[in-house]
Amino acid sequence: MMLRVLALSLSLCTPLVALADDSSAHNQLQAMAEANRSLNYTGRFLYQFGAEISTMEVSHAVIDGRQYQRLTHLDGRLVEVIRRGDEVLCLHPDRSLTRLNSQQAGPLALGDRLASDLPEQYNILVDGDGRVAGRHATRMRVAPLDTHRYGYRLWLDQESRLLLKSEIVDGSGVALERVEFVTLTLSPQLGLDHFAVPEARHEKALAPVAESHPSMKLAVTPEWLPAGFRAMKQDWRQAATDRAPVAARGFSDGLAAFTVFVEAIGENSVEEGVSRVGPTVAVSRRLAAPSGVYLVTLVGEVPQSTALRVIDGISVRDSQP
């Protein structure tokens, strides 16, 4: 269920076990996917992005064939994400709650993707042994074959096959984001009450936009995508009725993902620019189209150069004749 890591001098390391055959790496990942999906566990981990560190607790259980998961931010403000089967909820510091869209299939674990449909833009290597949270682990590396995406380093528990540690690594070998278990308990006693949703002060959901809304006729098209990235279904939603709907279209290569948002804006007062936090980049551009002026924002875990190249090629068309 988690991945990413830091590579301090990774770029200088020679592949240790580049010889490891594909099927072995493949089997390891399949086992990991299965473990992350089917085992009951609870543990605490460090989450680091850029120079920030959070401590979090995660519990996972399968009860009556349904997956339950609870992710709790332990330091600073209390934020939680609770998954109950297909339902995913985010509880914010003020105890308001956002219900995330759950109509589509549940989240796929990393290993599901890698094991079933290994993106050809990545190379997977078994990298040797390591130790995480006091447990023996197998190190693996998922290396991108071009510069349009980030790589990963994974540590798999040798006993349970759970993912104990993962890092996202940029092209120069610097870790941008890391998840690392500090404690892990296998097969804890977890009941449904452990995944109960606390009383929320108010609740909101991102509302779908009616088919008849003029925005629905917009088509967001990228001129250029990095190899292997495919567009997912376009999705119009609005956060509140007094706000303009924002269109979103997701793109993924099977591992990395970014989302392009488009909203109609007036002529004035919009900030464009680039921000980065850890592996997440956000780029905003104004775009003048025949049908109006739009703000295009790309949010995702791809290198900034990739994000800029994609957003420069975005066009917005009014699909009406």
Next chain:
Amino acid sequence: MSRDLETLSAFLDGETSELETRRVMRDIDNADLDALSRWQLARDVMHKQPSTSVPAGFNASLSAALAAEQAPSRRPAWLGSVSRLAVAASVAAATVVGWQSWEATQSTGAAPVMASAQDSRMSRPFAEASLVSRSFNGTTPVATPAAQVQPRGNDMLLRHSEFAARNSGQGMMPFARLVSMDARSGAR
């Protein structure tokens, strides 16, 4: 605390060697976790630690670095604010750590070289978006990102996390990211 602050702070900054990182991870205890959390709240600490305690050269070069980074700050308001907050906190953390180390070295008579250490920290790759909207000289009021972060931006982050969780093959990882950013932004 079981270990010297410098190693832990280097770890926080991703500057430890792989060996050191393993050692830190192996030995990490609750006190260390507390320390890491505390440094994230270093903004608050800053208020209590007069910056005059920091060597003058350190402050000046930090301010210069911040001023230089501040200029081209055209950015999406929302993530920008998160980012500014994150970076303000990280710079503050480095500052406090620097101050602590400086005090420590002071007592043993070693010469402080914090300014150059700070420079290298500021140029780390993932500090690229590290624009900081305040100085540590106390002349500028502390930015209040909580009020500035636009809900619109958080909605985008929510939607991206949701999409990424479902389609990126990263499992719940995007939610960990979301949880962390949501907790930091305090936007709600």
